Amino acid sequence: MLIEFVFWMALAILVGSFAIYLLFGLLNRLTPRLHRPLLRLIIQHLRAPLRLLGPLLAAKVVADSYPDLTIVAAVNHVIALLLIGAIAWLLIAAVRILRERIMARYDITSPDNLAARKIATQLRVLQRILVILIVFIAAACALMTFDQVKAIGASLLASAGIAGIILGFAAQKSLATFMAGLQIAISQPIRIDDVVIVEGEWGRIEEITLTYVVVRIWDQRRLIVPITYFIEQPFQNWTRVSAELMGTVFLYLDYTVPLDKLRAEQTRLLEQDPNWDGKVNVVQVTDAREHTMEVRLLVSAANSGNLWSLRVALREGMLDYIRREFPDSLPRMRAELRQPDLQAPRSHEA
Structure with missing residues (x-):
């Protein structure tokens, strides 16, 4: 009786494994023809837990057919523990499939990805x-x-x-x-x-x-x-609300720099830069100091990465333009040297 039990248990495990093999072989053939993303996710995530669950179910059926054997109780206990683990594994894989299936509808790499990031965080x-x-729950059941x-x-x-x-x-x-x-x-x-x-x-x-x-x-x-x-x-x-951002570039220039020329050059540079979103383009004098004035260049971009690249390129372009066209307008120290009067004053004779 014991040898017969071991034989049927081994056969049941082989049959269960072969059935799962055939099932996923069929799914692998159907997936390219049907173009179903869900089938790809099932094959990717459920293959491993079902390879364990299929043979266990077949072995459980055989074990229940031999209730009189003393070894069956211990075998059933082991099978029950493995079934609990396999079912928990299957449920975890199903949760992953559900999350990936929902996230497939959203593109988190797009510039306007606020809704996608919200769903991704919650999921x-x-x-x-x-x-x-x-x-x-699986540990408690075990x-x-x-x-x-x-x-x-x-x-x-x-x-x-x-x-x-x-x-x-x-x-x-x-x-x-x-x-x-x-x-x-x-x-x-x-x-x-x-x-x-x-x-x-x-x-x-x-x-x-x-x-x-x-x-x-x-x-x-x-x-x-x-x-x-x-x-x-x-x-x-x-x-928090939108990926769009505004950024500043500060230049410290001499009072002689023509601001209208700076505005025209900034507009030209921004129109050539793909990182600019075409919304904010401002040149303002925000401070007047002892030797220089503070010029703020205000621009905008669709996201923080584009804004960083835009600010760097704008700073380099404006400095190159000023150095090339208005070199005297770069910060400098003024000093006025007066020649002393060497002629001594004449004394008046009494």
Whole structure:
């Protein structure tokens, strides 16, 4: 009887594995013909968990056919644990498919990506919450398959109130972090790809988790910030409402520079630069100092990256123009030298 049981178990596992192999082989053939993105996602994410789940289900059917064997109870317990893990794995993969399927409708790389970043942030936080819940429920179900754990659970049920209070105080920091993650997902003071200034560093929001946020600094460093920081501390978000930004270039020039020529040259440079969005083009004198005047060049661009490149190019172009056309208008120190009167005054004789 035992040899027969082992034979049918091995055969069931082979049949289950072969069935999953045939299923995904068929899907691989249909995907190029049907042009269905959903089929690609299913093949990509569900192949591995179903390769485990298929043989387990077949083995479960065989194990239930031999209730009289003493080894069947232990085998069923192992199969139950593996089934719980396989189903949890399958659900996590399904959550990933759902997130990628929704995000396929949005282009986060487009200049006007406010709606896409909003959805991406909410989906990413929601995915992490669902994964934690799936893992927690799967672990609880796995533990409840042990008779000893069931007995302990029944005894602890009476003191659940006291235990909950103790755990609440012990996990106060973790709960605050978790709630901050939920608040970030709902109110969204930050989103994926937002341009922010945190702790004096300029960067973009690269990743948002339930406990921390990764900010990609302009020089490719990564700033890891606790998620509670964005609830409790002030910070700058340059793309909270829109990715469009205005930027300034300051020039310190002599009072003799012709401002009308500067305005004409700035307009010419901006019209040749693809980073300019065609909206803001201003030249203003914002300060008059002892030796120079402060000239502010105000421009705009569709996003922070374009604005940085535009400001750099404009600064270089204007300095080159002034140095070439009005070299005397660059900052200089004035000094007036007077020749002293060498003729001594005549004395009047009495």
